[in-house]
Amino acid sequence: MKFKTFHFSSGLIFRPLRYFITLMAATLLYGSIAVAEMRVWEDTSGKQVKARFDRELFGSVELRRPDGSLYSIPLENLSPQDLRYLRTRIPPEIEIEVRTLKREKERNKNATRSEFEQFSDEIEVVTANVLIRQKSSADFEGALRAEIYFIGREVATPEIYRLSAKSTAQVRLTEENQRKFAFGSSADFRIYEEYNKDTRGADYVGYLVVVLDAMGKKLKTRTNVSWLDEDEKIDALRKFYVDAFFDANCRKRSVPRPSYYDARNEF
Amino acid sequence: MPKLKPKSEKKIKKTGKGTPSALLISIAVHAVILLLAGGLVVFSAIKKKEKKFVPPPPVDRPKMDLKKPRVKVKKESRPRATTRIASKSVASMPDIQLPDISSAGSGLSGGVSGYELVPDVSAMSVFGGSSSVAVGNDFEGTFYSLRYDRRGQKANMDDPEFRRTIRRFVEMNWNPFVFAPYYRSPQKLYTTQIFIPTISSEFAPSYFGIPSGPDFDPVFWCVHYKGKIMRKEGGRFRFWGFGDDVLLVRVNGELVLNASWGNDRHEFSDWERQDEDYKYFMGHAQAAAGQWFELEPGVPVEMEVLVGEIPGGFFCAYLVIEDESVDYAENRQGMPILPVFKTAEIPDRVKDKIKYTLIDGEADLDSELMFNVY
DSSP: OOSOOOOOOOSOSOHHHHHHHHHHHHHHHHTTOOOOOEEEEEBTTOOEEEEEEEEEETTEEEEEOTTSOEEEEEGGGBOHHHHHHHHHHSOOOEEEEEEEEEEEOOOOTTSBOTTTOOOOOEEEEEEEEEEEEEOSOSOOOSOEEEEEEEEEEESSSTTOEEEEEEEEEEEOOOTTTTTEEEEEEEEEEEEEEOTTSOEEEEEEEEEEEEEEOTTSOEEEEEESOTTOOSHHHHHHHHHOOTTOEEOTTOOEEOOOOOOOOOGGGGO | OTTHHHHHHHHHHHHHTTOOHHHHHHHHHHHHHHHHHHHHHHHHHHHHHHHHTSOOOOOOHHHHHHHHHHHHHHHHTOOOHHHHHHHHHHHHGGGOOOOOSOOTTSOOOOBTTSOOBOOOOSOEETTEESSOSSTTTOEEEEEEEEEEETTSOBOOOOHHHHHHHHHHHHHTTTOGGGGTTEEEOSOOEEESBOOEEEEETTHHHHHTTOOOSTTOOOOSEEEEEEEEEOOTTOEEEEEEEEEESEEEEEETTEEEEEOOSTTHHHHHSOOOOOTTTTSSEETTEEOEEOOOEEEOTTOOEEEEEEEEESSBSEEEEEEEEEETTOOOOBOTTSOBOOBBOBSSOOOHHHHHHHHHHSOTTSOBSSOSOOOOOO
16 A cells, blocks of 8 residues: 555646645545645755655655646655654665464473363464565664454354454564564464364464554555455454454354253263 | 859849839839739630630531441451442353453463463453452452472372361461462462352363473362451351362351361361251252351451362362251252352353253252352
8 A cells, every 4th residue: 555646647637636636636546545635845955845745766856846737756865854854753664574384382291181171272383574674775763553354264153254353563664683683472263172062263364464553544554355345444453452253244142052961961 | 053042132122222213113003004914814715725626516426427437348358349340240241242352271372473472361260260240249269289289299188188288277267377388379260159050170270370290290289268258237157068178167256167078077176966967968968967057237247268179189179058047958868959049140151161060959050049248
């Protein structure tokens, strides 16, 4: 998800209308991503221009004037205060890489004693190693926030998904870390036999990684879940608490209950 | 001393002898004046003393009323009005979907670039949350593993010794000192209900901050919950429940429920079988009924709960409560569907966790019956 707006090269469209359409298109395409504020920019020669930040490309900052036209200033010609603004207020362009590993959970051999019960459950540990890399070249001194969500599917009710785990990390992209930030997170997926003999638990389905700026606006998302294809679904999923159940439209579903069991049979 | 007496007598005699009469008169007059003046001074001094003992003016009653609760608040460390508002807001907490930072069951590895993941502050398990959810109404839970000593070394523990230790705890007035030789988790959990449907006993240590894995043996553990309960209207109540393996409840210093597993419960305490004991089933075994107890209207009393696990495998602690004055609907076994014991509304996220392993009709999670002090 790029932080940019549409370009209109055609002069056929009336300017205010063109500007309106630009804004609307940006809103539709990028959901909750806010358009940068209109402000006065200055280069090292003292020349000023009123514009909003559009994007940073090939060592220059591209600004959009109120009339919709583009104006470009090389980064080295940008005034110190504008460079500071750029470094702290304009989040960088980033890309996300995720690698997942699966392994069986190593457990204590005494977790259940054999005379009482054998392990009948399987616990798969899914670890996601996330790498967030800055694409744009301008330094960014602010912090971003990364969120990772692990999604499972109930084995007894496959149409119901479960948010199995989520965690967050504060992301800083600096020269020291070569503008790459990596973190790992893991979740347990357990399938087991309930005391009433139901097979229950969740299988691993996939992950969702979201990176947000300091204001909580989404900068980039990455998922391997095919049905997480809309911003609304992603936003809904982010609001669920761990162990919440939901469907493929990310609508909350009631908790699947264990089936009736008459323990009298055992006594 | 004997020599002084004649000397002074002599002196007096000498003074009177040969003195002019005018001088004597003058001395007499002065003496009278002095006596009068002295009398006045004494009189005024007494007057002043009398003033000191004048009782203070009567204190306005409204002022006394204001002082009284203030002293009470200090003595009992009760939260003031602002705290009450905080606990009220707890009731509405379920509607606020605060994003969880992580699940207690999931492991989080640290940031590779030297940044740590945000610590888990909002995770709430069926054993409780790491911070208070309803100030003043919480039960504070302390986890002990009798499998390990205080230094984390394996302790000399087996089934009979575990049972004896629990009995010692019960007989020694529920003094946690009994568990002092064993490992105690620094992480305490806070909950407003004790209702843990059947789960794997492995989960308990992990909720108390001990990573589940090959290093920790999740057997011979217990959790001691301590809190206060109150019922504004008072009433007569009894607990029902089922614990695999330990579920003991005492109210105001009296053991009112021993719903521990099978015959183990007689090992933990001398417990007389109650009416309707073992008549119905909860989860995977029989439910026990407790002794009736009364709560004075508006009087907070202490309550403690001990839950625990002996061999590993399944663990549960179902604790529900019956109000004598209420007729309850019955489930398919004919058992009354009793309210889950609680001191605040159960947060939705916890309710969902409970429902996942609770058979429908075995308890009422949504009842209005609450035992909140504040």
